Amino acid sequence: MTVAQADLSAKFLEMPEGLRIDRPEVADGAALWRIAKDSRTLDLNSSYSYLLWCRDFAGTTAVARDADGRPVGFVTGYVRPERPRTLLVWQVAVDAAHRGKGLAARLLDGLTARVAAERGLSAVETTITPGNTASERLFTSYARRHGAAVEREVLFGTAQFPDGPHDPEVLYRIGPFSA
Template sequence: MTTALSIDSPRVEDGAAIWRIARDSEVLDLNSSYSYLLWCRDFAATSVVARGVDGEPIAFITGYIRPERPETLVVWQVAVDEAHRGRGLAGTLLEALATRGAAHGVRMIETTVTPDNTASDRLFASFAARRGASLEREVLFDGGLFPDGGHQPEVLYRIGPITPASG
């Protein structure tokens, strides 16, 4: 079992550690370090971080509320530090974020997953099953839309309705 001291909202001073976890994942599209600082400032209420016993972030989920759909939480990135992988920490963070969101009117979760990302597919499919929610998948962005070439399509996962977790 992962020894996370706590799960809470990220703080600005967590931005650098979150950036490093994203970079070291080697699967996420890495954003600028500046964007992680902004994320920790502007979207802390819709994001979560797990802290190790030393208080440093060991995993995170960043998310935001869709402006046109305030009942929808978009999960932007999920990452777990390599030393803490394989212990269900991403699922624990997703549950915590969904429970927090449901208490504030979130009824749907959206995210995108590339076809080769089996870990994320399992994470979101098992989350939907645990919550008894439907899971719909459709291509949101075809790979050809990305300017850097060679990008896989981003498949939209729409999960809902989200209700508070039961006992």
Template sequence: MPEGLKLDTPRVDDGAAIWRIARDSQVLDLNSSYSYLLWCRDFAATSVVARDGDGGPVGFITGYIRPQAPRTLLVWQVAVDHGQRGRGLAGAMLDGLASRVAEELGADRVETTVTPDNAPSNRLFTSFAERHGAELKREVLFDGEAFPGDGHEPEVLYRIGPVRTLVGSPG
């Protein structure tokens, strides 16, 4: 964990800051501010926020347990404030969240989608799988034509697991 930062469970009052971090990332599909408030209320147990020394959010991961796959954490969005990039915060958040969800909910798999042009996310999830000795499989989940409008890259599904090095994981 980068010095001076700590991981925490998001609270509803973090929703506006999380929305701003997502907006300022300039790479995420920005959801409505309302959706981030709901996410902090309804999916806090499967999400994480990184806080600076003053307690303000400087990064987040939103996720949920897949209803049809209760041992799988689906990571929805990952974002780090510009001033905190390059410090390993995204990896620390992913490790911390996956460990917490393994311990509390028994999840031992992680899924996410990444567009082919998103090199930082590719590195994040590839290195997560390597750090934890987990298998990583990739396949196109949604091709570009599935999205309204023109120019959306395909969303490639990353399936990681089982992750045996997480607290509470079987095996």
């Protein structure tokens, strides 16, 4: 991430009143599970997985907290083992009461700025099912803000999912970012 991109992230990170971005704690797992469940768009993982995520991937996950410290949104991600400067964003969700305020974009910018500062970052990846307009807009606007290209390709086709009908998952690769 360049200095200009870091400056842009810092400017965009201004949070709505009373909200702040933080690393998750294990105790946040239940709230993240609830927010994901209430989103009605995400593939809901087990509650156990959200607890593990908050423990094992806290460094590559961001939580938005309200004035009382309760999670109201999150971005989960991990660094790809074979591409240690690539952050794969797993899920993004915001509590219904806080949607429409740009919180998902602020969380994404905050997380990627932190990962870039701590580990270096050359690309961000995510998968989006066709028709998920909100996610498409979130990640294409992220790429525009950071002056990065977006490449798309089907990562997992419908037939690869063993548990019934599932839309394909399209890989969005955003980058490269300047060092």
